[in-house]
Amino acid sequence: MDMMIEVQDLTKYYGRTLAISRLNFEVAAGEIVGFLGPNGAGKTTTLKILSGFLSPSSGIARINGKDCVTQSLEVRHSLGYLPETVPLYTDLTVNQFLRFAAQSKGVEAKAENGELSRVRAACGLEQVQNTLIAALSKGFRQRVGLAQALLNNPPVLILDEPTIGLDPSQIVEIRQLIKELAGAHTVILSSHILPEVSQLCQRVIIINKGQIVAGDTPENLSRQLGHGSRVRLAVRGPEGEVAAALQAIPQVQEVAGQGDGKFLVSAANDQDARPQLARLVVERGWDLLELKAQEFTLEEVFLNLVTEEESTPEEAAEEES
Amino acid sequence: MKNTGSFTAVLRKELVVYFTTPIFYITGFFFLVLGGYFFYSNTLYYSLVSFQAAQNIQMAQYLNPLQMVFRPLFATLGVVLLLLVPLLTMRLLAEEKKSGTAELLFTYPLTDWSIILGKFLAALLVYAIFMAFTLAYPLAFTILARLDWASLASCYLGLMLLGGACLSLGLFASSLTENQIIAAVTAFALLLLFWIIGWQQEIGAAGWGSVFAALSMMDHYDPFIRGVIDTRDLVYYFSFIYFFLFLTKMQLESRRWRA
Numbered sequence: 001m002d003m004m005i006e007v008q009d010l011t012k013y014y015g016r017t018l019a020i021s022r023l024n025f026e027v028a029a030g031e032i033v034g035f036l037g038p039n040g041a042g043k044t045t046t047l048k049i050l051s052g053f054l055s056p057s058s059g060i061a062r063i064n065g066k067d068c069v070t071q072s073l074e075v076r077h078s079l080g081y082l083p084e085t086v087p088l089y090t091d092l093t094v095n096q097f098l099r100f101a102a103q104s105k106g107v108e109a110k111a112e113n114g115e116l117s118r119v120r121a122a123c124g125l126e127q128v129q130n131t132l133i134a135a136l137s138k139g140f141r142q143r144v145g146l147a148q149a150l151l152n153n154p155p156v157l158i159l160d161e162p163t164i165g166l167d168p169s170q171i172v173e174i175r176q177l178i179k180e181l182a183g184a185h186t187v188i189l190s191s192h193i194l195p196e197v198s199q200l201c202q203r204v205i206i207i208n209k210g211q212i213v214a215g216d217t218p219e220n221l222s223r224q225l226g227h228g229s230r231v232r233l234a235v236r237g238p239e240g241e242v243a244a245a246l247q248a249i250p251q252v253q254e255v256a257g258q259g260d261g262k263f264l265v266s267a268a269n270d271q272d273a274r275p276q277l278a279r280l281v282v283e284r285g286w287d288l289l290e291l292k293a294q295e296f297t298l299e300e301v302f303l304n305l306v307t308e309e310e311s312t313p314e315e316a317a318e319e320e321s
Numbered sequence: 322m323k324n325t326g327s328f329t330a331v332l333r334k335e336l337v338v339y340f341t342t343p344i345f346y347i348t349g350f351f352f353l354v355l356g357g358y359f360f361y362s363n364t365l366y367y368s369l370v371s372f373q374a375a376q377n378i379q380m381a382q383y384l385n386p387l388q389m390v391f392r393p394l395f396a397t398l399g400v401v402l403l404l405l406v407p408l409l410t411m412r413l414l415a416e417e418k419k420s421g422t423a424e425l426l427f428t429y430p431l432t433d434w435s436i437i438l439g440k441f442l443a444a445l446l447v448y449a450i451f452m453a454f455t456l457a458y459p460l461a462f463t464i465l466a467r468l469d470w471a472s473l474a475s476c477y478l479g480l481m482l483l484g485g486a487c488l489s490l491g492l493f494a495s496s497l498t499e500n501q502i503i504a505a506v507t508a509f510a511l512l513l514l515f516w517i518i519g520w521q522q523e524i525g526a527a528g529w530g531s532v533f534a535a536l537s538m539m540d541h542y543d544p545f546i547r548g549v550i551d552t553r554d555l556v557y558y559f560s561f562i563y564f565f566l567f568l569t570k571m572q573l574e575s576r577r578w579r580a
Contacts, residue, residue, distance in 0.1 A: 051428045055577050069577070076430040083428075087421030091338050103330030104429035148425070
């Protein structure tokens with residue numbers, strides 16, 4: 001498959017501050033990729049470099065085979081970009097602004113009106129087309145931002161936090177719109193909202209402190225990075241004895257009692273410990289009330305990855321004290 | 322390759338912004354109030370002298386409305402420009418940076434030259450509209466007297482070139498900062514410098530005097546209002562405009578390689 005976006009060893013310093021460090025990733029044509037990370041992780045910096053607004057300190061970013069720095073103009077032809085803060089010309093009306101954006105993107109004069117009505121319909125902007133942008137609500141501004149990105153039907157869309165600041169029903173609409181764009185467009189979007197990314201994206205790249213910490217499909221991430229599978233278990237029986245017995249099963253790595261006879265059992269290396277657990281409980285004559293495999297949610301994976309580095313020194317400090 | 326967005330997109334957008342925001346109307350209003358006042362007082366003086374000339378035939382041959390009304394008027398309008406132009410240009414690039422719209426503008430497939438030319442021509446067009454309104458003065462004057470329109474055309478050519486030079490410098494000042502006030506103050510200070518730099522010559526700075534005079538905006542404007550169109554002055558203004566547009570381009574480009 002053709003790689004629409006290629007990033008190699010991308011590094012950016014702001015003065016002496018390292019914003020992103022040697023990022024490497026690729027996005028295939030037609031893919032929707034989510035860029036996930038806490039605030040200040042370097043998501044926006046990466047997207048700004050891809051959009052040609054910033055230059056990297058070192059490394060290469062290519063879109064559609066064109067270098068984002070040396071062939072900026074060609075790259076910008078194939079881009080729709082929604083910046084994080086959704087900057088808009090507030091002195092213009094929605095139509096005036098979209099017309100300017102269309103002309104700037106080189107939409108031909110004949111096609112201009114058709115193109116404008118297409119993006120207005122796609123983003124639900126018909127009622128506000130003659131309203132001054134200054135008078136629009138946050139939700140509508142976000143849609144205007146998205147509409148300008150869609151103008152001229154660019155093959156690559158870079159959306160920085162596309163649903164931030166919208167109300168729940170608007171979020172659903174915009175997500176639906178982005179889903180519809182997949183296939184015909186390559187979409188790279190950033191977010192710190194996990195359910196959004198797991199719903200929308202075929203692939204997730206998790207970035208923290210300027211480095212990629214993981215990149216895979218949401219399902220694979222949950223599986224691989226959960227460090228094995230977990231089982232939720234509820235047993236009626238003497239709790240201490242049960243816990244000890246569970247721990248004795250070879251596949252079981254960790255048993256966490258949650259009170260009321262409930263346990264969270266982690267198995268090592270992706271092994272399924274459910275048969276052994278069920279057999280044990282029945283053999284001992286205890287009552288098995290609940291037995292359920294539990295997958296790691298993307299949230300847990302994310303927190304694991306993002307907090308791993310930070311928590312290590314703290315734990316060390318705790319141990320010392 | 323697909324069409325590149327042309328400078329006309331930027332030009333049209335800037336014009337819409339000029340005409341929907343108050344700055345155009347306010348600066349235009351005060352410019353015309355000031356211009357009207359100077360025209361009125363010059364005309365009043367001219368009519369006084371005319372009455373005197375009616376008694377003294379010898380004096381009458383020196384009476385020339387262009388000499389007595391319009392040359393002083395255009396010389397004064399040149400000074401008013403120093404105050405006016407920074408107000409027209411301060412917004413052009415500074416606001417894009419301040420409001421973040423630069424991020425859109427610079428990620429559209431527009432070349433830096435399209436952006437600069439679009440903005441510069443929009444400001445020049447707005448400026449030309451102000452100048453067009455000042456045509457009311459000579460038109461009013463023709464009701465009473467005959468005018469040498471060819472000399473007047475030279476005055477207007479000078480005014481347009483002077484305006485273009487001031488606007489290109491103002492645009493450059495606006496590219497330096499994201500604060501509109503700083504952009505205006507910088508433009509004003511630089512314009513004033515280029516205006517008064519020729520005074521060195523009169524003070525008699527040896528050797529350098531002629532260099533400063535060659536750089537002076539005023540010294541190159543003066544021939545136009547005397548009705549003389551000299552290629553040296555044309556070259557001066559066109560180079561001046563190109564130089565500052567070029568500096569603006571360098572300034573925009575630097576954003577790409579500056580860390």
